[in-house]
Amino acid sequence: MTSPALAPFRIRSFRFQWPSDLAMSWAMEMETLILGWYILTATGSVQQLVIFGALVWLGAILSPLLGLAADRLGARVMLCASRAIYALLAALLTGLTFAGALAPWHVFAITSIAGLLKPSDQALRNLLVAETMQPGQLLGALGLSRTTADMAKVGGALAGAGGVALIGMAPAYAVVTAVYVVSFVLALGVAPASHTAGKRAANVLADLQQGFRYAWAKPELLGPLLIAFLVNLLAFPFTIGLLPYVAREVYGVGQAELGHLAAAFAFGALVGSVALGAGRVPLRAARVMLCAAMLWFAALLILGALRSYAIGLALIFSAGLVQSFCLIPLAAVILRGSSPEMRGRVLGMRILGVWGLPLGTLAAGFATAHIGFAACITLFAGAGLVATASIAWRWRAALWERGAAANFHP
Numbered sequence: 001m002t003s004p005a006l007a008p009f010r011i012r013s014f015r016f017q018w019p020s021d022l023a024m025s026w027a028m029e030m031e032t033l034i035l036g037w038y039i040l041t042a043t044g045s046v047q048q049l050v051i052f053g054a055l056v057w058l059g060a061i062l063s064p065l066l067g068l069a070a071d072r073l074g075a076r077v078m079l080c081a082s083r084a085i086y087a088l089l090a091a092l093l094t095g096l097t098f099a100g101a102l103a104p105w106h107v108f109a110i111t112s113i114a115g116l117l118k119p120s121d122q123a124l125r126n127l128l129v130a131e132t133m134q135p136g137q138l139l140g141a142l143g144l145s146r147t148t149a150d151m152a153k154v155g156g157a158l159a160g161a162g163g164v165a166l167i168g169m170a171p172a173y174a175v176v177t178a179v180y181v182v183s184f185v186l187a188l189g190v191a192p193a194s195h196t197a198g199k200r201a202a203n204v205l206a207d208l209q210q211g212f213r214y215a216w217a218k219p220e221l222l223g224p225l226l227i228a229f230l231v232n233l234l235a236f237p238f239t240i241g242l243l244p245y246v247a248r249e250v251y252g253v254g255q256a257e258l259g260h261l262a263a264a265f266a267f268g269a270l271v272g273s274v275a276l277g278a279g280r281v282p283l284r285a286a287r288v289m290l291c292a293a294m295l296w297f298a299a300l301l302i303l304g305a306l307r308s309y310a311i312g313l314a315l316i317f318s319a320g321l322v323q324s325f326c327l328i329p330l331a332a333v334i335l336r337g338s339s340p341e342m343r344g345r346v347l348g349m350r351i352l353g354v355w356g357l358p359l360g361t362l363a364a365g366f367a368t369a370h371i372g373f374a375a376c377i378t379l380f381a382g383a384g385l386v387a388t389a390s391i392a393w394r395w396r397a398a399l400w401e402r403g404a405a406a407n408f409h410p
Contacts, residue, residue: 011132013128014129016187016188017145017186017189018148025149026152027090031173035107038107038169057119059115063347063351066078066344067211067346071345076190076192078120082117082121086114086117087177139283143274143275146269146327150269150270150273215349220399223398225346227289231323232360234360234381234384238300238380261316264313265316265320268324272321272323272324276328276329285406290391299315300380301382304373331347334346
């Protein structure tokens with residue numbers, strides 16, 4: 001008898017998609033570290049490094065369009081095409097590096113092209129999982145899918161840094177290219193969706209408007225979309241953008257301890273993904289999403305009140321853990337609540353929530369400089385708690401009641 005944790009692997013498409021996603025995630029993490037180090041050493045400019053980091057998220061604004069394309073052409077077509085493009089761009093950078101002709105402007109130009117597609121990669125993964133899994137397997141399969149990104153945040157980053165140190169940038173980037181190629185080849189084995197066959201492209205603007213109206217009218221979609229924006233705006237800035245400040249100014253520790261804090265968050269997320277992927281406990285997705293979001297903000301409230309590095313490490317691990325219990329069920333609620341022909345557009349709108357992260361990071365930096373870190377994180381986390389509770393109360397019939405479709409479990 002197959003373990004519930006391994007049940008999704010009985011689906012042939014998932015057996016190809018999971019390793020393809022893993023290879024993609026590893027390549028992205030390695031690439032980000034290798035190119036970021038190159039930009040910093042070649043230009044000596046922190047501002048240029050920040051610009052490079054921002055280019056990776058450039059395409060978030062286009063995510064509804066890419067979601068529409070997935071609705072019209074199929075998520076498999078979009079996934080294979082995008083991964084082929086990543087491999088070609090990486091091969092171009094590899095050639096420039098071996099030829100000794102690489103310049104920072106090459107990296108910025110190629111990263112800008114790839115950045116138009118990369119923010120939507122997770123949405124395409126989730127779409128394919130929804131197209132190939134039974135409703136009862138969806139949450140566990142999404143958890144397993146998410147482990148690919150969580151594992152890569154640790155392993156891929158270490159491989160990228162260690163690879164450059166051991167064999168140099170050109171051979172290391174050749175490895176990145178090879179991993180992108182492996183991801184593309186494996187993606188060819190993913191099954192296409194039947195509902196997209198034969199669809200003709202309609203008016204793009206009208207189709208996008210239809211998608212926004214569709215999500216606005218359904219609380220089981222609008223609620224998760226708002227939660228996604230809230231956690232990017234009010235929670236992620238303290239565990240991503242401001243983590244170096246937390247390490248140095250709050251705990252008075254150095255770079256090694258900063259690495260431990262970042263690893264604690266990533267490891268917590270991985271543990272959460274594995275726990276959800278195991279699928280041993282039936283969970284009501286919308287309730288779990290709301291409760292995990294509130295626990296996430298509560299952990300940040302405590303983080304702001306204490307100055308102990310050891311306790312902070314545990315709290316950041318906990319934040320990573322509940323992050324998975326928030327965002328994976330959130331994806332399940334959106335996928336279950338969307339009709340197959342609308343899923344791409346709705347998930348594209350979910351990717352728009354990523355824009356809350358730079359906005360929140362800028363606002364948190366400004367607030368910290370003027371009122372202090374403790375007051376800033378208390379303000380942000382308190383606002384997150386109130387907003388999440390308001391969403392749960394406002395749409396309790398669709399998101400909280402046991403019998404709601406968003407809380408379905410087999």
